[in-house]
Amino acid sequence: MGSMLQDxxxxxxxxxRMSVTDRCDFRCVYCMAEDMTFLPRQQxxxxxxxxxxxxxxxxxxxxxxxxxxxxxxxxxxxxxxCERIAGLPGLRELVLTTNGxxxxxxxxxxxxxxxxxxxxxxxxLDADKFHAITRTGELSQVLAGIGAAQDAGFKHIKLNVVVxxxxxxxxxPALVDYAVANQLDISFIEEMPLGTISEHSRAEAxxxxxxxxxxxxxxxxxxxxxESTQGPSRYWRIPGVENTRIGFISPHSHNFxxxxxxxxxxxxxxxxxxxxxxxxxxxxxxxxxxxxEPARIRDALLGAIARKPWGHDFRLNDEVQVVxxxxxxxx
Numbered sequence: 551m552g553s554m555l556q557d558x559x560x561x562x563x564x565x566x567r568m569s570v571t572d573r574c575d576f577r578c579v580y581c582m583a584e585d586m587t588f589l590p591r592q593q594x595x596x597x598x599x600x601x602x603x604x605x606x607x608x609x610x611x612x613x614x615x616x617x618x619x620x621x622x623x624x625x626x627x628x629x630x631x632c633e634r635i636a637g638l639p640g641l642r643e644l645v646l647t648t649n650g651x652x653x654x655x656x657x658x659x660x661x662x663x664x665x666x667x668x669x670x671x672x673x674x675l676d677a678d679k680f681h682a683i684t685r686t687g688e689l690s691q692v693l694a695g696i697g698a699a700q701d702a703g704f705k706h707i708k709l710n711v712v713v714x715x716x717x718x719x720x721x722x723p724a725l726v727d728y729a730v731a732n733q734l735d736i737s738f739i740e741e742m743p744l745g746t747i748s749e750h751s752r753a754e755a756x757x758x759x760x761x762x763x764x765x766x767x768x769x770x771x772x773x774x775x776x777e778s779t780q781g782p783s784r785y786w787r788i789p790g791v792e793n794t795r796i797g798f799i800s801p802h803s804h805n806f807x808x809x810x811x812x813x814x815x816x817x818x819x820x821x822x823x824x825x826x827x828x829x830x831x832x833x834x835x836x837x838x839x840x841x842x843e844p845a846r847i848r849d850a851l852l853g854a855i856a857r858k859p860w861g862h863d864f865r866l867n868d869e870v871q872v873v874x875x876x877x878x879x880x881x
Contacts, residue, residue, distance in 0.1 A: 553611030555851060557858035565614045565812040566607050570600060570628060572817045574621040576649050577685035578673070580712050580741050584685055595819045597627050599837050603815065604635045606847045613642040616669075620817065623652035629659040636664025643667065647710070651687060653695030657702040667706040668699055669737075674718045675728060683717060696732070708735040708797070713762050714755040722765040730794045737783045737797030738762045742825070759798040772796060801825070807861025821851070823858040830854075 555563040573588050574581075595603070604615055615635060622628055636644040643666040650670040660668075672692060674680040680689040699707055709729055713719050722738065729736035740759060763786070766772060772786040775795065783797030814822040819834025831854040833847065840846045 553613070555607075555610050555612070555855045557855050559858075559860060561810060561858075562611075563811055563813055563855050563858070564612050565616070566604075566612050566815060567616045567618050567812060568600060568604065568815045569618050569620065569817040570595075570622045570631065571620040571625040573624055574619055574649070575624055575651055576621065576687045578649075578671075578687075578712075579683055579685065580714065589818055594817050595834060595837075597631050599819065599834070600631060601634050602837065602844070603819075603833060603847065605638060606844055606851065608638045608641050610848060610851060611640075613640070614645065615641060615643075616645045616647060618647045621649050621651070622646060623648055623656050629656060629663050632660055632665050633663035645669070647671075648695075649684070649687065650692035650695035650699075654691070654698045657695065657698040657704070661699075661702040661704055665704075667708070668704055669708045669710050670696055670699070671711075672696075672709045672725070672728075673711055674721055675724055676721065679718060679721070683714075696734075700732070706735070708737060710737050710739060712739045712741055713757040714741060715757045716755065719757050719762070719765065722762055723769045726766055726770060726794075726796065729796075730788070730791055733793035735795045735797065737799055739799040740801055742801050759800040763798065766796065810858075810861065813855070813858070821854055823854065824861065 553562040553564040557563060571594060577584050577586065607615065617628075617632065617635075619625070625631075632644060632646070635641070644664055645667040646660065646665050647669040648671070650672070653668075653670070670692070673683050675689070677689040680687060680692075696707065696709075709725070711718070711722075711725055713722065725736060728734075738759065741756060763772065770788045773789060775785040775787045777785045777795065782799050782801075784800070786796045786798070788794065788796065810824075814825065815833065816822060819832065819837065821831040821833050823830060831850060833850065836846055836850055
């Protein structure tokens with residue numbers, strides 16, 4: 551049975567990315583300002599509210615939920631929330647995106663709770679560069695977290711790399727080497743124009759997926775693959791390497807709007823119908839005004855999805871096209 555959530559262009563929406571917090575222990579230069587003001591806690595969805603919304607999404611045919619942030623593992627009660635959502639009848643998989651800083655503490659609990667896959671941000675293998683990009687992160691902590699996730703039994707781990715010219719583009723081959731050596735998937739992401747930043751020029755730092763692929767092909771042959779994880783990555787394979795896929799997420803150079811099957815829920819309960827637009831719906835207001843009336847949520851979701859726009863229009867300049875930062879968007 552397909553999803554009951556279908557937009558006006560006939561696309562079935564069966565994938566939801568849910569932000570459980572806008573807070574993070576990193577301050578990555580492409581994601582947020584160095585001096586961030588986070589939401590007051592009463593404005594953030596409670597754990598029970600997050601579960602109730604997940605339940606309604608699944609009842610309407612959503613098959614995949616990804617928990618994001620901010621950094622989801624700084625949210626108290628996250629493992630218990632994962633266990634409850636993973637147990638929803640009809641959900642095919644619960645997955646999670648993390649910066650890896652807390653995985654030594656939580657990897658085993660997440661695996662036991664039913665999380666199927668992890669995406670882990672890793673923008674550099676140089677400790678000084680890593681600290682400069684994340685502003686607060688320690689590379690050794692993240693690498694240990696990746697090891698902890700593998701030891702916990704996670705079979706599907708993907709690294710996410712936001713590539714910026716002059717910052718980490720020279721490390722692309724080394725990051726592929728690391729992924730191959732550790733039997734991990736890896737996706738390279740074009741930076742997105744979300745939120746006002748002053749640390750660097752997005753236009754000058756932009757590195758297209760084609761440029762990244764050319765850097766990889768200096769060391770490896772790549773063959774395009776038809777594989778998909780229902781996300782925006784387009785995958786390539788290295789002949790003879792079985793356990794690593796190379797993904798490219800290209801919101802500028804090869805956008806994925808035509809096949810979009812996803813929506814996002816922000817930490818404050820706003821349903822975002824498109825990554826690059828402000829179209830949305832305040833689900834928190836409905837939840838709190840009509841407690842115990844899930845039919846109102848379902849009706850609101852059906853109406854909102856019908857208004858989902860065709861796609862975004864990211865442009866290659868430093869103009870701020872969407873004012874919210876990525877930590878507010880939900881990964």
